[in-house]
Amino acid sequence: MIKAFEIAASGLSAERLRMDIISSNIANSNTVKTEDGGPYRKRSVVFEAVPFKNYLSKVKVADVIRDDNPPKLKYEPNNPLADKNGYVKYPDINPIIEMTDLIEAMRAYQANSSVIDAAKSIVKDTLSVLG
Numbered sequence: 001m002i003k004a005f006e007i008a009a010s011g012l013s014a015e016r017l018r019m020d021i022i023s024s025n026i027a028n029s030n031t032v033k034t035e036d037g038g039p040y041r042k043r044s045v046v047f048e049a050v051p052f053k054n055y056l057s058k059v060k061v062a063d064v065i066r067d068d069n070p071p072k073l074k075y076e077p078n079n080p081l082a083d084k085n086g087y088v089k090y091p092d093i094n095p096i097i098e099m100t101d102l103i104e105a106m107r108a109y110q111a112n113s114s115v116i117d118a119a120k121s122i123v124k125d126t127l128s129v130l131g
């Protein structure tokens with residue numbers, strides 16, 4: 001039963017980071033200037049299955065990668081951040097896709113939370129039968 005807790009907890013941790021990264025992408029979808037001088041770059045979380053106790057696997061965050069797609073150009077000649085041709089570079093982030101990914105991450109988080117609740121209930125019922 002402890003295995004169920006450990007596996008679900010690893011999923012909770014990974015999905016929480018994924019939700020944080022997606023939230024950051026949404027919050028910065030219009031950030032045109034960052035510390036490195038260019039627009040914000042979308043980030044994504046890469047998960048990895050980690051072998052755990054024979055045939056089971058836990059999940060861990062293998063990496064957080066930065067999207068290197070070119071920025072979207074918008075013609076805004078009056079914007080002080082426009083280039084010499086009047087274009088401003090915006091992040092290549094689609095808020096609708098990010099919201100869809102966020103909902104997916106939230107549901108995965110809830111599923112892992114449900115596993116923990118079910119395992120706690122089983123342990124509680126087992127202890128009440130034994131004790």
